[in-house]
Amino acid sequence: MDDFFKLDGITVQFGGLVAVHRFSLHLEEGERVGLIGPNGAGKTTVFNIVSGFLAPGSGKVYWKGNDITGRPVHEITRLGIARTFQNIRLFPDMTVLENVMVSFHHKLRSHFWQAMFGLPSYRREESLLKSEAMTYLEELGLSHLSAERAGSLPYGQQRRLEIARALAIRPGLLLLDEPVAGMNPSESLETAQLILDLQRKYPLTVFLIEHDMKFVMQLCERIKVLDYGHTIAEGTPAEIQQDPLVLKAYLGGACVC
């Protein structure tokens, strides 16, 4: 059976501390799945496993039926798993356009010497990449800012640029680490709409971490709840809202919603 994406019994320890305990996840193509849990529950650790920043102590990661556990980050990205970061990580001193174009670099056909000597074949490819990058910027309403320094954009647009950059990888799976953190309700609503629009245009599976419960409940079809590295619940938004364990985890700890 070829699964689209599967995490199988992932366990991660930092020193003696178990950050994630036997975490399993199964994603169907085209799904929107949310991962929630109190601070320090191990959500970002799960993301770091999926994107290759961390190798799990035990457990396996499967992508389209292949075992990709422990592969380097850039290889995993090239296979079609792209991510954004919780605390925005753009290339601040590069332009908005350049930020997106970095994502095309891995599929560049020209060799470095073709670029060094400015051969026509390279120039053609470069202008092709430029126009492709502009389409992604248009998609996220950033095309008029293409020549700006990425670091000079306001917060909301930086978040969007991060999504544009990840989208330019042409991922099959898009990981969004707190995409609406720091946004007001109307901005989060816009972002939710944006994600739905993108999914209509591109074959995109979305796996996201978010603290904004309203956003997650509206957007995600399925939700997993982590607490102290353990999966305590899993199901549709309606099921999660009723789950006694979830209520206890949230009300017992600091209230996030």
Place this chain on the structure above:
Amino acid sequence: MDRDRLKIFLNGVTLVAVFLVLFAFSRYGTDYQVRILNNMAIFITLAVSYNLVNGYCGILHLGPNAFVAIGAYTSALLTMTPAEKQMNFIIQPIVWPLNVIEVPFVLSLLAAGLTATLFAFLISFPVFRVRGDYLAIVTLGFGEVVRVLCNALQNVTNGPLGLKGLSPCTNLWWTWGVAVLSMVVISRLIHSSYGRALKAIREDETAARAMGVDPFQHLLLAFLISAFFSGVAGGLLAHLITTISPTLFTFLLTFNLLIMIVVGGLGSTTGAVIGAMLFAWGGEALRIVEKPMDLGFVIIPGIPGMRMVIFSLLLMLVILFARRGIMGRSELNWEVILTRLDRLRRP
């Protein structure tokens, strides 16, 4: 597009202008002027290729002196005649096959670049395992190891005695030819997708990896290209001053290159060129502080070492108070100049 044609035309005009200036100096210039121009071109090559690693990749590599040393020794050993080598190696005879090889200057330069590149490749694995201060100290260490080897391998480098009496093959055409080539090639690379990948690594290596960029592969590419041009420049240097010894290639050389690219602006190729030219000119101009000065009524004795005090102070002042140097990370090219002119015309 008109703009593109205009730029090609202007580039052509610049090249012709450089050619005419060089022609004039090679014909009518004094030896002193020609020497400064040669130094300038070699410094430009070195600074531009050093800046490719330090400015664009954002790492602090402290071993370019090793590349220059390897290039200088390689090309010197290849152009010397077997008889000259026999005369130089008085303590221990030179090893085979170096004792019989003699190749034309241009081939020796190519070999200088390639040997330096090979060395860079060999050390790249330990170097790029680490980042930041560690990378700095490891590359500094490799620079020192090469210096120690130059001193110790009597039958290859002639040890501390060095090599004397190289033929003075280097002239203005060679030095400036290589300088222009390195400028063009490296700035093309930087403005390409590869350059974007390098800058992405500099800005945020984690994010760059997440966008599919393999840091090792790209840092290695920059490192090797930098080593190649540094090696060629080393070969030019050897055949300019015609005498080389391990003391020429100490950390001081790296320090001087660091001053050039910091003053010019880390991460700007035009900045590196400006820095190198200022250094070549300023280094000569500052010689007066080390010579006795006769003011007519009183003679101020020269102070040896004063130049280096001034240079170190300059480096620190720039880093402390004007960290972007002269150019920052921007470039001065026809695109920029034309855009400025357009804006002036349409207020």
Place this chain on the structure above:
Amino acid sequence: MTSTIFLQQLINGVSLGSLYALVAIGYTMVYGILRLINFAHGDLLMVAAYTAIYGIAVFTLPWYVSFPLAVLFTGLTGILLDRAAYKPLRSAPRISLLISAIGASFLLENLALVVIGGVPKAFPRPEPFDRVVDLFGLRIQVLTIYTPIVTLVLLLALLYIVHRTKVGKAMRAASRDFETTRLMGINVDRIISVTFLLGSVLAAAGGIMWAMKYPQVNPFMGVFPGLKAFIAAVLGGIGNIMGAVIGGFLLGLGEILIVAAVPELAQFRDAFAFVLLVLVLLFRPTGIMGEPFTDKT
């Protein structure tokens, strides 16, 4: 190698190692707090040696006055170094800080060259350090024995300060988490100054003993001991005081014993430390006593 020669070399190695250890502690302490290789740290050896010479030769002070004065002066130089070259760059990119450190190192060396001149000066070794004693049938300079003892005393004093005083507690906090320490209302700049003072004082003690051991003082005398001491600090696990001490001893012993065992390697002695550095970084980047890195994104 006979056992007497081995014993002799062992003692030499311990003596050299304790000098590396003294200097390495300063590197490790500064790195622990600022994450900076203080390139100019090695040059403090030179500062101390010259001041001690001037105290004895020019001001005709007895050594027991001149040496402490030199140590004090070097300590203040260390603080000044931080204030002038590093403090303005606390929020700057790391590469700038490192370049400033390299600049400061060259500035100190060349200032010494301009002010004092490049001709090596002979260090006047005071009489109590000049004696030769019989130990286990070996004739050994007392200095070789004093060096590890002085190192041990200074180390104990340092450990007392770091672990038993309030300042030491703040230093340890700052090297754990600089920003949080600042937020806790601790004057981090004062802590950094104290760190530089302590590191420089140890380097000064090392510099004076180094100058007595190799009594040729020149403006660049600190470069190699400095680099090697830094490597010793990395070997032991940077940021860790005991690690620096262990690394220093290992490096000193290693250098002496390898050259004693294979004399042909003597000309490569200065390269040995760097090869060791590369090996450590390849196989155990955290050093002997270091804690494993946690990869946070």
